[in-house]
Structures are given as structure tokens and as C-alpha cells.
Amino acid sequence: MEPILQIKDLTKKYKNFTLDHVSMEIPQGMIYGLVGENGAGKTTTISAILNMVEKNEGTITVFGRDYEQAEREIKQDIGVVIDGLGPYSGYYVKDIHPIMKKIYENWDRDLFFGYLDSFKLPLDKKIKDLSKGMSVKLNFAIALSHHPRLLILDEATSGLDPVMRDEILSLLQEFVLDGTNSVLLSTHITSDLDKIADYVMLLHEGKVMFVKTKEELDVDFGILHCGKDMFNALSDEDIVYYIKEEFEYRVLIQNKRELRASIRDLAIDRASIEDIMLFYIRGKKR
Amino acid sequence: MTGLVRKDLLAYYRRSTVAPFIIEIVIGLGLVLFLKNIYSLVTVAVLSMPMNMSGSPTTLKEIEANSMGERYALTLPYSWKDFVKGRFLTAFADGLGSAATGLILILIHYLTVGTFSLPVYLQFWAGGFLLGCVYLSINTAASFFVGATVTAVIYIVTAVFTIAGFLAYILLDIKLDTLVTAEPVFLWMAGIITAAGISLLCVAVAFTAVKRSRRR
Numbered sequence: 095m096e097p098i099l100q101i102k103d104l105t106k107k108y109k110n111f112t113l114d115h116v117s118m119e120i121p122q123g124m125i126y127g128l129v130g131e132n133g134a135g136k137t138t139t140i141s142a143i144l145n146m147v148e149k150n151e152g153t154i155t156v157f158g159r160d161y162e163q164a165e166r167e168i169k170q171d172i173g174v175v176i177d178g179l180g181p182y183s184g185y186y187v188k189d190i191h192p193i194m195k196k197i198y199e200n201w202d203r204d205l206f207f208g209y210l211d212s213f214k215l216p217l218d219k220k221i222k223d224l225s226k227g228m229s230v231k232l233n234f235a236i237a238l239s240h241h242p243r244l245l246i247l248d249e250a251t252s253g254l255d256p257v258m259r260d261e262i263l264s265l266l267q268e269f270v271l272d273g274t275n276s277v278l279l280s281t282h283i284t285s286d287l288d289k290i291a292d293y294v295m296l297l298h299e300g301k302v303m304f305v306k307t308k309e310e311l312d313v314d315f316g317i318l319h320c321g322k323d324m325f326n327a328l329s330d331e332d333i334v335y336y337i338k339e340e341f342e343y344r345v346l347i348q349n350k351r352e353l354r355a356s357i358r359d360l361a362i363d364r365a366s367i368e369d370i371m372l373f374y375i376r377g378k379k380r
Numbered sequence: 381m382t383g384l385v386r387k388d389l390l391a392y393y394r395r396s397t398v399a400p401f402i403i404e405i406v407i408g409l410g411l412v413l414f415l416k417n418i419y420s421l422v423t424v425a426v427l428s429m430p431m432n433m434s435g436s437p438t439t440l441k442e443i444e445a446n447s448m449g450e451r452y453a454l455t456l457p458y459s460w461k462d463f464v465k466g467r468f469l470t471a472f473a474d475g476l477g478s479a480a481t482g483l484i485l486i487l488i489h490y491l492t493v494g495t496f497s498l499p500v501y502l503q504f505w506a507g508g509f510l511l512g513c514v515y516l517s518i519n520t521a522a523s524f525f526v527g528a529t530v531t532a533v534i535y536i537v538t539a540v541f542t543i544a545g546f547l548a549y550i551l552l553d554i555k556l557d558t559l560v561t562a563e564p565v566f567l568w569m570a571g572i573i574t575a576a577g578i579s580l581l582c583v584a585v586a587f588t589a590v591k592r593s594r595r596r
Contacts, residue, residue: 176455178448182394
């Protein structure tokens with residue numbers, strides 16, 4: 095199956111920052127998580143994917159086509175929710191339908207009003223008078239109501255309470271259920287990715303640190319708390335990164351299962367995406 | 381591109397109040413109904429109509445600056461060139477409203493005062509319309525280069541420039557009417573070509589500005 099999105103060696107240079115040869119491939123039916131600290135290059139990557147900025151190098155292919163060939167057609171099939179971006183706040187909620195039906199060829203009136211209904215969004219309220227959660231829901235309703243094949247989300251769930259976030263995450267899982275739609279989810283709320291991501295890419299200072307399936311992260315990685323003797327006994331291959339604390343070593347290990355089999359009674363904790371991210375950014379290589 | 385124009389026009393109307401429109405009509409009617417001379421005609425055609433036609437880019441820029449409108453527009457299914465063209469079309473579409481209001485006021489002047497023949501009155505309107513198109517093109521192009529405040533300043537500068545021209549017309553006793561009544565075809569051709577040229581140049585300048593900002 096053709097990937098929904100394919101990026102090869104994407105490079106974007108700014109004065110004080112370079113997004114450095116980023117490559118990714120989002121298969122159909124998958125939720126692809128993009129994590130990294132602030133300024134890691136997540137938003138730059140998304141801006142380049144949406145052709146909002148001019149890339150310096152690399153290729154971006156969406157639905158098998160590039161932007162030079164078919165920017166309008168490609169974007170017709172992309173739904174976008176970016177934190178802080180949305181329709182003009184002076185619009186009434188009811189203004190959105192007449193605007194969007196002119197913008198999107200596949201705009202689905204019934205679907206849109208269905209979302210408004212299920213999200214309990216009042217038609218006669220101005221967007222600026224909606225709560226943060228309601229505005230996010232409105233943005234999701236807009237992004238989903240033209241039957242996109244790819245949903246691009248940049249910090250879309252930040253500022254939402256856990257219940258609302260959970261609702262949105264369920265919506266995303268439902269969206270990819272048919273196996274042809276995909277989601278690119280950039281967030282620093284890594285717990286969201288722990289729940290729903292199929293793939294995770296970690297960006298740090300504009301560079302790709304890793305791309306792994308969620309299963310690989312769960313099965314391979316673990317955190318070992320140990321003393322100096324145990325730390326010295328570990329082989330270099332097992333240690334990904336370590337952080338030396340005052341009284342112990344915290345070690346991000348790979349080959350968790352093999353290590354457990356070879357060393358008995360080894361207490362290895364589960365490594366969440368946040369843990370892994372912290373080790374990659376703050377940890378040391380042996 | 382109609383979607384982009386509708387989006388921007390609706391934002392503009394949601395942001396605006398009805399008061400400036402009523403003031404525009406009341407002042408215009410006051411001028412043509414009570415000041416029954418050529419100065420009221422020139423005021424409507426060459427001063428107030430072009431200024432009213434070219435006000436929307438400033439408001440649209442303010443809306444955009446407050447809501448990151450440019451970034452949002454670039455996520456929609458259009459190219460950045462569509463985005464630029466759409467903004468010019470929006471400004472022009474809004475300008476047509478003021479041009480229509482100006483035409484009605486000029487026709488009222490013709491019916492109540494009737495200093496000249498109808499073709500001469502229409503030439504006054506056409507002159508003001510061309511001037512309005514030039515102003516709105518300049519203001520729209522400027523809105524891609526600078527922030528909301530500077531865009532507003534540029535609008536004020538065009539207003540000052542127009543008022544200075546108007547004062548010069550009165551004080552120096554320039555015979556604008558003889559220029560129009562002479563009906564020189566070449567003058568109109570030159571006017572249309574100049575206005576179209578300036579407008580196209582403004583679109584090209586706006587393209588350059590957005591292209592540069594995409595690189596930064």
C-alpha cells in the first residue's frame with residue numbers, strides 16, 4: 095500500500111535553527127506521533143509538510159503527489175488542527191458552514207452539524223466566546239467534516255482537560271479505523287502517544303533521534319535502576335543512555351527481554367515515551 | 381478562490397460595524413443635496429469614494445495580525461499565490477460596494493444639480509474609481525510587507541495625499557471639469573493603463589513579500 099505521506103531528507107534552515115534531513119513515512123491507517131521538546135523542529139516539520147514554508151532540501155510526497163503538481167488537490171484531503179490557529183474569532187459558529195462549503199469540495203454539511211451537535215457547540219456564539227476546549231472541538235469538527243485522508247495535528251490537545259483529551263483521542267482512533275486514513279500527531283503531551291500512537295519519531299534540535307513502532311518501544315525499552323557494579327556489568331549494547339543520580343544509575347536499556355533472561359531478578363521498569371525522550375535528550379552515552 | 385474571498389469578506393463584515401457605512405452615506409448625501417456645486421461632486425468622486433474603497437486592507441491586516449490569519453489560510457486548500465490573489469480580490473470586492481455608493485451619490489448630484497451631461501458625471505465617477513483601485517492595490521500590497529499599524533499609517537498617508545490634492549484643486553483653481561468635459565480618449569486610456577499597471581505591480585510586490593516570508 096502506498097504511504098499517505100513520504101518525506102525524504104527534509105531540510106529547512108533558519109538563522110538559529112536547522113531542521114536537518116528529516117525523513118518519515120506514514121503508512122495508511124496509522125497514527126504517527128512526533129515528539130520533542132520545544133524548538134525541536136516539530137512545527138517546522140509540519141509547516142513544511144503543509145507547504146507553509148519553503149524547504150531548502152528534500153522531497154515531500156502526500157498521497158503519492160508533490161505540492162508542485164497538485165497543492166490544492168492534496169490539501170483538499172488534509173485536515174489540520176494546530177494549537178492557536180483557527181478561523182477568525184469574530185465569526186459566529188454558524189458562519190463556518192457557508193465558508194467551508196466554498197473552500198472544501200467534499201464538505202459534508204450533515205457531518206459538520208452532527209459534530210457540532212455531539213460536541214454541544216452553540217451556533218449563535220462567537221468563536222472568541224467559546225472556551226478553549228470548545229474551540230478545539232470546533233477545529234476538529236472543521237478538520238473532519240470534509241472527509242480528509244490525513245489529519246495533521248500540532249499540539250492540538252494542549253490546554254484540554256483529561257476527559258476532553260480522551261474524547262479527542264477516541265475520535266482519532268475511530269478516524270484511522272477503516273485502515274486508509276492516517277494521523278500525524280505532534281505533541282509534547284507524550285501520554286497521548288502512549289495511548290494511541292502506532293509509530294513515534296523523536297526530534298531533537300532539528301535531528302531525528304529515532305523512529306520506532308510503539309510496539310518496539312514497549313517491548314525493547316526499559317528503565318533499570320542500579321548501582322555502580324551492576325552498571326559496569328552491563329554491556330554497551332544494552333545501554334542506550336544513562337543518567338547518573340546521586341545514589342544510583344538510571345539506565346535506559348534496549349533488548350529488555352534478553353537482558354531479563356540473562357540476569358535473573360532484574361527489576362526493569364516500563365519506559366514511557368516521556369521517559370525515553372528524557373533519556374535521549376538529557377542522558378549520556380557510555 | 382471564492383472560498384478565500386468569502387472567508388475574508390465575512391471576517392471583514394463581522395469585524396466592521398454599520399456606523400462607518402451610515403456616516404459615508406449621510407456625509408455623501410449632505411454634500412450632494414446641500415452643497416450644490418462642482419466641489420461637492422469632486423469631493424464625492426475623487427476624495428471620499430477612493431478613500432472608502434481602499435479601507436478594507438487595513439482592517440483585514442488587523443484581523444490577520446490578531447488571529448494569525450495568514451498561517452491559518454496557508455493550511456487551507458490553496459497555494460500561497462491564491463492567498464495573495466484572494467486578498468486583492470477581497471479588497472476589490474469590498475471596494476465595489478463603496479464604488480456603487482459613490483455612483484448613486486453622483487447620480488443624485490446629476491439629477492438634483494445637473495451641472496454637466498451624464499457622460500461627464502460618469503467620467504468623474506470613473507476617475508474616482510481608478511484612483512480607488514490604485515489606493516486599494518497599494519494598501520493591500522503594503523499589508524503583506526508590514527504590520528497592522530504601519531498598514532494603517534500607509535492608508536492615512538494616501539488619505540493625506542488625496543486631501544492635499546483636493547486642496548490644491550480648490551486653491552489653485554485647477555479646472556478638473558474642463559479636463560473631463562474635453563473627453564480626451566487618450567487621457568482615459570493612459571489612466572486605465574496606469575491604474576492597471578500599478579495594480580499589477582502591487583500584486584507582484586505582494587507575491588515577492590510572501591515568497592520571502594516563506595523562506596524566512
